[in-house]
Amino acid sequence: MHLFRVWAPGPERVDLLIGGRVLPMVPGEAGWWELEVEDAGPATRYLFSLDGGPGRPDPRSAFQPEGIDGPSEVVDHAAFAWTDRAWRGIPLAGSVLYELHVGTFSPEGTFAGAVGRLDHLVALGIDAVELLPVAEFSGDRGWGYDGVDLFAPHHAYGGPEGLKALVDAFHAAGIAVVMDVVYNHLGPAGNYLPEYGPYFSPRHKTNWGDALNFDGPDSGEVRRFVIDNALCWLRDYHIDGLRLDAVHAIVDDSAVHLLEQMAAEVKALCASTGRTMFLIAESDLNDPKFVRPVEAGGYGLDASWADEWHHALHAALTGERTGYYEDFGPLSVLAKALKQAWVYDGTWSQHRRRVHGRPPGDLPGDRFVVSTQNHDQVGNRAVGERLGALTNEGRLKMAAALLLTSPFVPLLFQGEEWAATTPFLYFTDHPDPELGRAVSEGRRGEFASFGWEPEQVPDPQERATFEASKLDWREAQDHAGMLDWYTRLIALRRSQPSLTDPRRESIRVSFDEEAGWLVYRRNDVAVVLNLGGGVVSVSLGGFERLLLASDSGVEVSGDLVSIPAGTVGVLGR
């Protein structure tokens, strides 16, 4: 016996299609339809027909075993045999995140495959993985930002059972699971929501077209759809936190913004379950409102990505100045990022041709997630090169040292810890040939303006593009030096309370733009790095203990630390 329910205020008739049967649904309150079916239950596959039209998946489908156009499958969340009863979540402050794309992290490309690599993550010492979106999207391969069945873990990854098994195994190993979720648009294929009801509205536009209807007539159920989705992952899948994609495109003029409401409901769920769960926004608006408490007029989210920390570091290390990197480069800009995560705080941005942002004020460091690499910064390049392909080992070690000694929440990108040479390319698998062609051509066109020839840009639709993006785990052994560097830095961070202290007040950065050295001090730890050509000797009163060095040439002698070109040292008092 199973009670089927669906919100469909649009159609005048809704039928439930089960195994050749056409069962009329019963209209209920406020656009909801219901039907109890005696011989249905877990594993039953079904579709809805709207006004006699073709079968469509359930908007809240828990599983799409045959993909976005196939039937939905009933899932009984209560049936999973969880073993993580003792798990109570982790605090975001002090944690190290690890961004992981299920399809390319392991050779298998599945949830189970990721579990198979758990030992590596435990040895590395990270606190949480952050999965790129797993909601069912078009085809078998993709980054995940084209999801259309928001409640359904992708069938190619292992579906609901696979995801639960992953979370359970990670929790058993003491690692939290954060998930990337997309609430600003739906993918270009398989989005049947508009047939059901006013999920979208022309009132606001985004880069993807009509925005989701979060503030127009009948937006109440659309808000519930999205918030229930967030709660579903946290409650039914024991997920520990969500990373909300591109919140600037979640347009809501309501007096209570969707994100504020979501944060309040997640806090209530934390209280009722006794678990710590958090929400992280991806935002480039440099606006503290997302992470300010509600009492201070904010939305009360726990943290926000701060990509400018990345840009400042990337530009300083690589010398790149194209695109948005034109706003970055000097050590003075890097120094500002090291202190306050984002750089543009009410100052003129040449790239944006306007003033951007406002100061973070006294927000603590754990309100910001920073990285030296991530799926976007690597994958949105024409040929998906990681930082290692653009610079050298010494500079990679500098990046890691600054990342893992920061007052912010560090996020690693899969393979970064061993300086993986495999790219992370943009890949898709749209079965619709027209859409596939459009995506391939769009990608080529995007980079043509930067001087790339069409044949130089890997075709997202080709399976080889996906395969090339898979991690090569032999490199984890071959690049043992880098892996050791990351492992020791993470261990240092865990062992030194001053490094996980989110207060930013004590940070001091000094540098010589011409000579190319930079000293970053925070509480009782200092990082010294040399981007210049010769040996640098700097006096660091009180920092006499060399904790970590990227090179044996780094030496401390009394007050003086001497660092050869291209090296970095971490010192204690």
Next chain:
Amino acid sequence: MHLFRVWAPGPERVDLLIGGRVLPMVPGEAGWWELEVEDAGPATRYLFSLDGGPGRPDPRSAFQPEGIDGPSEVVDHAAFAWTDRAWRGIPLAGSVLYELHVGTFSPEGTFAGAVGRLDHLVALGIDAVELLPVAEFSGDRGWGYDGVDLFAPHHAYGGPEGLKALVDAFHAAGIAVVMDVVYNHLGPAGNYLPEYGPYFSPRHKTNWGDALNFDGPDSGEVRRFVIDNALCWLRDYHIDGLRLDAVHAIVDDSAVHLLEQMAAEVKALCASTGRTMFLIAESDLNDPKFVRPVEAGGYGLDASWADEWHHALHAALTGERTGYYEDFGPLSVLAKALKQAWVYDGTWSQHRRRVHGRPPGDLPGDRFVVSTQNHDQVGNRAVGERLGALTNEGRLKMAAALLLTSPFVPLLFQGEEWAATTPFLYFTDHPDPELGRAVSEGRRGEFASFGWEPEQVPDPQERATFEASKLDWREAQDHAGMLDWYTRLIALRRSQPSLTDPRRESIRVSFDEEAGWLVYRRNDVAVVLNLGGGVVSVSLGGFERLLLASDSGVEVSGDLVSIPAGTVGVLGR
């Protein structure tokens, strides 16, 4: 000698056209062009030609003596002989505002005509007039919301000299001047801004099309254009406050919203001039953020209109339930409005088909402007009837009593004080016949869906429609009873500190939905009104002094007050 300056980053050539001469402007920094002209000065008329095109008015034109398509005229603001040196502005808290449309307030329809009626306003006792927008708009007649030369007082009203003379005269009489300004769109005729630069952007849409570019590339000068406009009125015209039209359509995703920046710059101007000046938002979002202080995550505006106070009262008094009035009507809803200005505070709105608003929290009453009638509530009706045409004198007196004893900032609409019978219709004067026809047809179409026949809806383009909207000043004598009621209520408000106290905590409202009576208590004043059919006797412990009564039948005897049907009394302790 005069220095002409214009921001025009679009064109590659800008020429200054003066008396048949074509003088090439000199490109300067950041899209600005300059030219000093020896024989130009105050009263010089000029146009700009962009890339050799036809002459266009200056975007910052101070005067358009021949209308929106004619030449701009140089104005020397310093030359006006101000006599208001002692004027330091008024506090919004405690004040009574009076909304005034220059074209219809006096028979002359000019700034000077309004000055001619100053004695009436002084006798009435109001603290400030609020002028409907005066910026140059298409034609000679209009409400003013179609302005396109935002720095130019309308030529038909008397231009810059006329406005300054009005402000100077009003200040001499102790009355402040507030002005309605429109920063969410420009009118449909005469908007040449897009030829000059990126004043608009397709990034955001409003009901009027592309939104003004407040957050895209090169938005810095567009923000300056608008903020400089606000400062110009306050500084060069000695205006005391601005009412910002429809702020929900001022779309700005910047971390510092345009309105927050404007409020900060106005506060700085207050400090540097030693004058009190304020900003009032028109908003129906029921979102406290507009008027919360910046320290509490708000924009720091001084007050916001709260139209729902009007709707709750209007629906209770008239029984109307069409359109947005479907959300209002019961005395319980009116009671909520009397306590907190807006009604929908996170509650379900049937008309909007969604949850709307959030509670005003502990915001004081002076953060809200309320009215029983205003240009929109009267003028947006098909035949522009005032409240008096929909109900009777007793109920008008009830409305006035509730308005002028409220903790909010009361706003009267011109003629309301004598229960004017003249309508306030929607009128325009677009010289462009095609636009004129579209406006006429649009108006008819708008009301066709409410069952109005085309010939019943006055044609906005007809001069008669405008003439019919002019106040009939003979009525001020004929309706002396109502005028006396308003005058005495305003005098009472001024004489009783408890009535101007903006704190809302002490408000108590009791009512009987069936019997139709309502008692509203606040500090040491109580208002008792009877919407029912029979005499009502209520016990008001401690309120034994009858301060004002709409009818001699209202009587107090010991603890009991007795109010006949259709009457209202104001009592003190």
